[in-house]
Amino acid sequence: MQANLSDEEVIQHYFSTQPDHCFEALYNRYVKKVYRRCLSMTNDSLQAEDFTHDIFIKVFHKLDGFQQKSSFSTWLYSISYNYCADQLRLSKRLPTTTLEENTDWYNSDSIEAQLREETLQVMKLAMEKLSAQERSLLRLKYEDGLSIEEIASMYDLKESAVKMRLKRSREKIQRLCAKHN
Template sequence: MTAPVAKDEDLIRMYLSTHKNKYFETLYQRYANKVFRRCYSLTKCSAKAEDYTHDIFIRVHSNLTNFKERSTFSTWLYSISYNYCMDQIRQGNRLTTVTIDDEMAHLIADESDSDQHEDQLQTLTLAIQTITNEEVKMLRLKYEHDLDIKEIARRYNLKDSAVKMRLKRTRDKIRDQYTYRLNI
């Protein structure tokens, strides 16, 4: 006899009370493909749909406390998915990029930039010192050694979604520490 399948709302309550990732990962596994398909239907681009799906789940994860069960979790999730995709599409239509050549870059930069850069680098170094060695290793695999998510997941014997979430949380920790240290 198999164990009964937990309802989405029960998984959310269990995650919020215990903060055990397995509950959120179950939700991710249930809905990641559906969210991807929704994103793809709006963007017609699999790379954007994949990025948006990841971003949506990060947003959902950080806003789980805002889920008040006025609708089903799937309805809430699809609403977030649709709104996120539409925001990204609108933003993409507004933004234009300008290429700056090397000669122009030298005209724009001034001497105080190197001092400011040095201060920022020192602040970033202090922020990075607040994360664990394991978090540093995973960041290095991704950003210095340019390994993809699947390879990192294989090395750590994790699911892709777990690696993405760990990288996101680590980046958030560093950003929060960096911002905090800049404002001291």
Template sequence: MQRENHSKTSDEELIRLIVHENKTSLFELLYRRYFNKVMDKCYSFIKDKQQAEDFANDILTRAYEKLPGFKGNSSFSSWLYSITYNYSIDYLRLKKKLHYPNWNKQNEIPDIIDESETDLEDFKYENLLAILEIIHPEEKALLLMKYQDNLSGKLIAETLRITEDAVKMRLKRARTRVIYLYKKTHPKD
């Protein structure tokens, strides 16, 4: 019997084969496609390479277990990244006992920031990355989901377990905080 080559098969088709035709061994292809990407996302939050690898394994195992519930309302990668963000943020919440509303009160930003005058794309990439490391992990996740992964407000809300209105409000606050901190730490840029 000749073995089929599925290396160029789409994620969605692989999922269909895994779930509906019980070809569970094909999950290995999805695992290889996404392991490094998931690990990199985890690393961006926890800054520990070994732990990021362990998290990536756990997350992909979790994704495999939840695969029958994948509805296809978004791409597999978006669905997987939402699991990744949840996992990483839940870990940080437990480890650091981070509670966003309390953190936000302790890290107020001035009301005088006018976002309309500033385009984040004008900021130097390296400096922007440094700012992302000092803001709250949920704000960082929110900005990455919106601007790096292009997730919808609805998917971000589901991922962070908040309402879409809260996503809009927190996204605005996160952008404002980044602008404020950037201008404060890099006034000549």
């Protein structure tokens, strides 16, 4: 791929015939800048790396919607800023922890702590019994905070199909947890 092509020319020339080359060229041009934008907003290098990865996946899925009303870099930075702001806002509103995370209440000998531990173990076992796609959909929706529309776009599904798959996955988890209890 020619390094002297503008972003818009890269998109026009290669997106329809060689999308991987197109994406690779744009990724290589902007990954460091997007990472720095994310790092400046999160002050966490691991989170900034995750956000950068997620942003480029989102951009690649929406690249055919780029209308060239502004430069590609402006469009990309706008998506980057909005994605980081949304994720930070969501994390403040819905604090989450991973199942493997060691939190203070694990060390407590109270009955409540034991119940939480047991519930987490049951949930972990239930999640392991789901298919990879079911786990992925649930994580994208409830851990990563993606919208139904974004998930549908990622999997090339209709929104109603995503909603139904999420519903069935939640019901399956409930059944598995009820069986265990």
